[in-house]
Each structure stands twice: as structure tokens, then as C-alpha cells.
Amino acid sequence: MITLQLNGEKKTLKAECSIVEAINVLQLDDKSFAVAVNEEFIPKSAYADVFLKEGDRIELLIPMHGG
């Protein structure tokens, strides 16, 4: 079991897993989003290769109104 921060909220996963697996487990359904782990941008092409670890801080951002 690992605990991490997803958009500032605590989330638990059964084990260390890739970003692709985490997206499925957490049922994130927005099509347009980008991911950063510990303030580092992770391109979509790397989702299968980056494994989330205990204490990781994940930002999952979606398009929003802006000025």
C-alpha cells in the first residue's frame, strides 16, 4: 500500500504502479489533461514508464478558463 498526494488530496494505491495504471484505478475520465509528479512534467509518452512511489505529489491539470 502506498500513500500519495493527488491534486493536494491524500490517495492510497495498493502498490507502486505506473501513471497509466493509476489513471485507471483512480477513474480519471477527462480526456484533456497533463500530469506532473513532484513538480516535474511527465509527458503522455512516459506514462507507462514512470512508477509512482510513496509520498509522490501528483498534479493532474485540466483546461480551465483563464485571463
Added chain:
Amino acid sequence: MWQLADKKISSRLLIGSALYPSPDLMKKAITASGSEVVTVSLRRQNIASAKANAGEGGNDFWNLLQKLNLNILPNTAGCHSAKEAITTAQMAREVFGTHWIKLEVIGDEYNLQPDPFATLEATKELISQGFEVFPYCTDDLVLCQKLAEAGCNILMPWGSPIGTGKGLLNPYALKNIRERLPNITLIVDAGIGLPSHATQALEMGYDGVLLNTAVAQAADPIKMAEAFKFAILAGRNGFEAGAIKEKNLAKPSTPTIGTPFWHQS
């Protein structure tokens, strides 16, 4: 037509997509403004209520905006360090599919004044990564010169703090930047409240104006958007037409020769 970065566009108004009373009003106001560049942001998906909030952002918002077929200018609003801004810009490039980035690094929470040092640091890194950086900056000439030296083609000094509607608080500084950086595209960003503020910026030779609140929060956003469209056109035409020099002494415009009732004393 004029050149903004790698695009040729007609309108000199860049408009925001935030703070409108409804998505429908946003769409209609942006269309009425004639703008071809719209700013957007990235925000955390609210995991607990992602579906309930769909109308407030996310795919619904992005789909609506894409139908308008405009140039997208993502921002890094809310970032407080160069690192945060760089990461946000990288994420925006992937989500929005553009290398344009409106770089905002806030230095003071009270008046949302950009941090000049972090802005310059982030600008250098983002340019090295292939971004077209539109830095939101203060009207400090030396900062603007440093940003231009770093490779910025576009600079966006503030008129006044974001959302205040105070207009151009320091026309002297803005004119000075225009005169000293004649080859840089200059856009007044933030603080615009009235159409006449936008006219003033264009009259002094600024290439464009970026605004959001003045339209979105007006009692009638669609009418205000149209007012800005014409104000910006008026300002640009006024600049291109070449204004007269200001004088202290009055000079009659009606011919003095043949003035009725005139006689030698």
C-alpha cells in the same frame, strides 16, 4: 493584418475566457470582440466532483473553445516560482497543443505584481525549450530590455494590477518602453477597465491589448466586447494616422483672413 509571433491576425485585441456569467455569454462576447487570441489556464481537476464541475472547465469548456477556432494562449496564472511556471508551461503545451505561453509568475499576492527576477529566469529556460514566451511584466524599462535580450519577441507590461480596471497608471513608462524597444511586439496586459484605456494604449503605438475582466464582468459583456473592438480600431488608426503635436498656444482653426467685422483701429 499584423504579425503576432508566427501568426498573421487582424484583431489587436487578445481576450480572456474567465469570469463570464455563463459559457454561452463567454462564447458570444468573444465572438463580438472580434478577437482571434483567447487566453486559457490549467487547473487541478477536482477529483471528488469532476463530473459535477464539468461545465466549469475541463473537456466541456475546451470543446466549446475549440469550436471558436481561435489561437489559444495558455497562461501560467497562479505560479509563484520559475520552476512552477516552467512545469505549468510544459503541461499547457501538451494539453493545448501550442508553444505559445503567457508567462505569469506572481511576486506579490496583494496586487498580483509579477516577480521580475523569476519571470526573467523562467523566460530564459522556456525560450531554450522552444516556447514563444509572452511575459506578463511590470512597466520597468530595464526588465523589458532584459526580457528582450533573453529572446522575447513579445512583451506584455501591465497597465495596472490585474482586475482593477484602473487603466494605464504610468503612461510615461509605457511610452518609454515603446520608444526604446521599437522592434518588439508590445501588448498592454491587465488593468484595462474602459474602452478608452485600450484606445490610449494603441494610440501610443502599442501593438495590442489583452483584457478579460473589463468585458466578462461588464453589465453587458457582449456590448462591451464590441465597444473594445471599435476602441482598439480607433486607437490603432489614430496611431497610424500620425497625431498632431501638442501645443500650449491656441491657434484658430477657422481662417483669420476675411474675418467679419474686423477693422483697422
